[in-house]
Amino acid sequence: MTAPVPLAPRLDLPAARPLSEAIRARAGQPLDLDAGDVVHLGGLCLQVLLAAAASWRAAGQQLHIRPRSQAFEEALATFGLAPSALESEGAA
Numbered sequence: 001m002t003a004p005v006p007l008a009p010r011l012d013l014p015a016a017r018p019l020s021e022a023i024r025a026r027a028g029q030p031l032d033l034d035a036g037d038v039v040h041l042g043g044l045c046l047q048v049l050l051a052a053a054a055s056w057r058a059a060g061q062q063l064h065i066r067p068r069s070q071a072f073e074e075a076l077a078t079f080g081l082a083p084s085a086l087e088s089e090g091a092a
Contacts, residue, residue, distance in 0.1 A: 004032040004066075011038060011045035019045055023052045029061065030090065036067035041075035049086045062090035 005022055008015045023031065031052075049065070056063035064087050065072075076083060 002026070002029070002032075004034040006034045006036075007038050007065075009037045010040045010042075012040060012042040013044055015042075016044040016048055020048045023048065027055070028059065031056065031061070031063045033063070033065045034067060035065050035072040036069055038069045038072040038075075041072055041079075043079075046075075046079060046081075053086045053088055056088040056090075060090055061088060063088040 005026070007019070011019065023033075033049075053063055065083065068083060073083070076086070
C-alpha cells in the first residue's frame, strides 16, 4: 500500500497541473488523497478530482480523499457536491 498523496493547501490554477500529474502517475492502482491541509478548492482542481474519480471508477480501482479539511468540505458543499462524488469504491 502506498502512502496518501498530500494535496496542496491551495488547489487553484497553479496547482492544477501538478495535481493532475500526481494523480496520473498513480493510474491503475488504489489511490488515497490527503485533503487535510486544503484551505482553498478552486474549480479547475475540482475538475481534475472529478475526472480522476471517473477514471478510477471506470478502472474498478479505489480512490479515497481523507482526511478532508473543513475548508475542503465547505468548498464541495458550495459546488453542490458530496465527497462521494470525488471517490471510487473500486470493483463491486
